[in-house]
Amino acid sequence: MNVTQSWQQFVLKGEADANIRKEVLDSWYRCRQIGISYELDQVASHIGRDEFIDKRKKNEELLAAAIPVMEEMYSYLKGGGYLLLLADADGYLIEMMADAKAQHVCDRGGITPGARWMEDNVGSTGLSIALRTRMAIATSANEHYCTAFRVWDCSACPIFVDGEYMGVFDICRVGPGNDIRELYTLAVSGARSVAERLRYDRNRVKEEILSEILLRSWDINLQSTGIFSFDKWGKIIHKNKRASEFIHLLQQENQRLHPSAQTNEHPIINQLNIQSDETAEIFLEGQRYLLESKKLTKQNENLAMVVLVKTEAQKKKAPSAAKPEGKEPSAVHAAFKTKNPTFLKTLHMAAKAAKSDAGILLRGESGTGKDYMSRAIHRESSRNGKPFIALNCASLPKELIASELFGYAAGAFTGARQQGNPGKIEAANGGTLFLDEIADMPLELQAVLLRALEEKQITRVGSTTPIPVDVRFIAATHKDLRLLVEKGEFREDLLYRLNVFTVHIPPLRERPEDLEHLLNQMLSAACDKAKRNQMICTPEAMELFRHYTWPGNLRELRNVMDRIAYLHEQDQLEARHVLEYLDMGNKSPIRMSEREQIEWALKTANGNRVQAARALNISRSALYRKMEKHGINC
Numbered sequence: 001m002n003v004t005q006s007w008q009q010f011v012l013k014g015e016a017d018a019n020i021r022k023e024v025l026d027s028w029y030r031c032r033q034i035g036i037s038y039e040l041d042q043v044a045s046h047i048g049r050d051e052f053i054d055k056r057k058k059n060e061e062l063l064a065a066a067i068p069v070m071e072e073m074y075s076y077l078k079g080g081g082y083l084l085l086l087a088d089a090d091g092y093l094i095e096m097m098a099d100a101k102a103q104h105v106c107d108r109g110g111i112t113p114g115a116r117w118m119e120d121n122v123g124s125t126g127l128s129i130a131l132r133t134r135m136a137i138a139t140s141a142n143e144h145y146c147t148a149f150r151v152w153d154c155s156a157c158p159i160f161v162d163g164e165y166m167g168v169f170d171i172c173r174v175g176p177g178n179d180i181r182e183l184y185t186l187a188v189s190g191a192r193s194v195a196e197r198l199r200y201d202r203n204r205v206k207e208e209i210l211s212e213i214l215l216r217s218w219d220i221n222l223q224s225t226g227i228f229s230f231d232k233w234g235k236i237i238h239k240n241k242r243a244s245e246f247i248h249l250l251q252q253e254n255q256r257l258h259p260s261a262q263t264n265e266h267p268i269i270n271q272l273n274i275q276s277d278e279t280a281e282i283f284l285e286g287q288r289y290l291l292e293s294k295k296l297t298k299q300n301e302n303l304a305m306v307v308l309v310k311t312e313a314q315k316k317k318a319p320s321a322a323k324p325e326g327k328e329p330s331a332v333h334a335a336f337k338t339k340n341p342t343f344l345k346t347l348h349m350a351a352k353a354a355k356s357d358a359g360i361l362l363r364g365e366s367g368t369g370k371d372y373m374s375r376a377i378h379r380e381s382s383r384n385g386k387p388f389i390a391l392n393c394a395s396l397p398k399e400l401i402a403s404e405l406f407g408y409a410a411g412a413f414t415g416a417r418q419q420g421n422p423g424k425i426e427a428a429n430g431g432t433l434f435l436d437e438i439a440d441m442p443l444e445l446q447a448v449l450l451r452a453l454e455e456k457q458i459t460r461v462g463s464t465t466p467i468p469v470d471v472r473f474i475a476a477t478h479k480d481l482r483l484l485v486e487k488g489e490f491r492e493d494l495l496y497r498l499n500v501f502t503v504h505i506p507p508l509r510e511r512p513e514d515l516e517h518l519l520n521q522m523l524s525a526a527c528d529k530a531k532r533n534q535m536i537c538t539p540e541a542m543e544l545f546r547h548y549t550w551p552g553n554l555r556e557l558r559n560v561m562d563r564i565a566y567l568h569e570q571d572q573l574e575a576r577h578v579l580e581y582l583d584m585g586n587k588s589p590i591r592m593s594e595r596e597q598i599e600w601a602l603k604t605a606n607g608n609r610v611q612a613a614r615a616l617n618i619s620r621s622a623l624y625r626k627m628e629k630h631g632i633n634c
């Protein structure tokens with residue numbers, strides 16, 4: 001018996017055929033129980049215009065993530081009789097895209113935005129089954145219960161973000177008869193893309209909010225002030241412990257006043273009637289709470305609203321509790337003295353982030369000072385005085401990283417020490433672990449590390465006994481981890497865990513205002529190290545250094561100054577000496593042709609021939625002669 005015959009037997013005689021797969025047969029039984037007619041030729045229920053507008057408003061976040069995905073898929077599929085649907089968590093169609101062929105069939109079946117797509121309105125279809133079971137499914141047209149929809153093959157996949165059910169992504173094609181596996185793949189990948197976008201947007205906003213909170217000099221005592229923030233959709237996206245307690249009290253009060261109301265956090269926002277940059281007050285259990293709200297915008301985009309919850313007593317105490325600002329530079333500011341405004345902002349954030357226990361990701365090219373920064377953050381944190389341990393994930397063979405990080409138990413492998421060995425995480429207990437070149441951590445270990453971060457315990461290789469650990473993690477990379485996440489080479493959940501705060505250390509060429517003092521500081525330290533007189537760098541020489549791009553950043557600057565301190569015999573460093581000491585790899589002046597040397601010197605001196613001649617240690621007339629010889633005009 002084919003599927004159509006089985007269906008006929010079921011709807012006409014009430015007999016079930018064992019060949020029909022369980023998910024579909026269960027749905028047919030439910031349809032019969034509900035009493036929906038198999039002869040239905042139109043969607044049975046639609047909501048009105050106003051209710052539809054409300055639904056779209058309520059699902060703005062989902063729509064913002066789903067529409068670009070649907071549009072992209074539609075652009076590839078159109079013309080083949082395809083219909084793309086997005087249903088909200090209650091089963092209403094809140095977005096649809098259909099090509100001409102599909103639209104014609106939609107019109108006949110009353111498939112319009114606002115249609116309710118549950119089994120009691122449309123019978124069994126891929127979408128109604130997915131809405132009911134919250135599982136992905138593909139169904140062929142002849143498995144559908146009601147006549148109206150027995151022209152569509154259909155595949156639907158629910159969208160979940162961090163465990164929250166958002167709705168269902170669905171793709172239908174005028175059928176029947178084609179392979180529905182292809183539809184299944186499309187629906188699953190569509191739903192996944194939507195979920196990823198939602199997750200990405202939420203995390204981005206969360207990150208932005210946290211760094212904005214730290215960047216702004218609000219008078220916040222992080223220990224005693226409740227902070228919560230909600231995004232432009234009204235969803236609470238971040239709250240600290242104090243804020244959770246406050247929200248809990250508020251929910252209880254809400255329940256007491258409106259026992260039938262739902263207890264989710266959205267209505268709280270309405271209840272609080274929070275306006276931007278205002279102070280509101282609320283009494284709960286005899287306590288007066290003051291709520292200060294601040295709107296966060298970035299590049300004209302409304303990011304979120306942050307609310308500070310203070311009690312009366314705290315409000316009075318706050319000024320004296322606040323540490324006077326700007327008196328003593330933080331360890332971070334002291335380590336990276338900068339005049340660059342953007343980097344200075346980053347340092348303020350890093351100094352504040354240092355005080356929390358959240359993960360910090362240091363980003364920057366090689367030699368910019370990521371290791372240096374991690375040590376400064378450790379010194380600035382409450383863990384100062386406790387161990388600081390660094391592990392470079394790129395410097396170890398992949399097989400050794402696990403035992404280096406987690407340690408190993410006695411007899412874990414041949415050659416293991418008899419009593420076992422603690423790993424870096426255990427060694428850093430109470431302090432900070434710096435994971436350099438985190439992008440090189442193998443994928444399978446990333447999962448273990450994430451678990452250790454979340455559970456605050458580790459298990460040595462070859463053991464089953466968990467060991468509790470209290471470690472603050474700082475990671476660093478010069479790679480684009482988001483790109484690696486996209487390529488499936490880095491775990492997204494680990495990225496978000498490590499990357500509560502991102503500290504971007506700019507390359508030296510992007511902070512030219514710092515070159516002079518850094519160079520003088522390093523030159524002086526190098527002279528001390530070489531036990532020789534201090535040296536002076538003339539303004540012309542400094543000018544040439546300023547034009548060099550420093551591809552190796554601070555490490556290169558330090559190396560060049562060390563070299564000068566050891567090799568340069570005079571106490572004055574002049575422009576004509578500069579070229580000699582710069583480490584230009586393949587482009588070392590010694591290896592450059594005469595033409596290349598002249599071009600390099602002119603470029604470095606910004607076309608200034610006097611300076612270029614000095615850098616080359618030749619007279620101006622010699623430079624002109626050589627330029628003429630090589631046909632160089634500038």
Ligand SMILES: Nc1ncnc2c1ncn2[C@@H]1O[C@H](COP(=O)(O)OP(=O)(O)OP(=O)(O)O)[C@@H](O)[C@H]1O
Pocket residue numbers: 335336337364365366367368369370371372373436478554555558
């Ligand atoms: N702010 C600073 N002041 C003085 N020296 C610095 C500073 N930052 C870094 N250095 C020096 O520059 C060199 C490179 O720094 P560091 O090892 O921290 O860079 P990195 O970004 O971690 O490099 P990589 O990515 O190659 O590991 C070191 O010798 C360090 O002492």
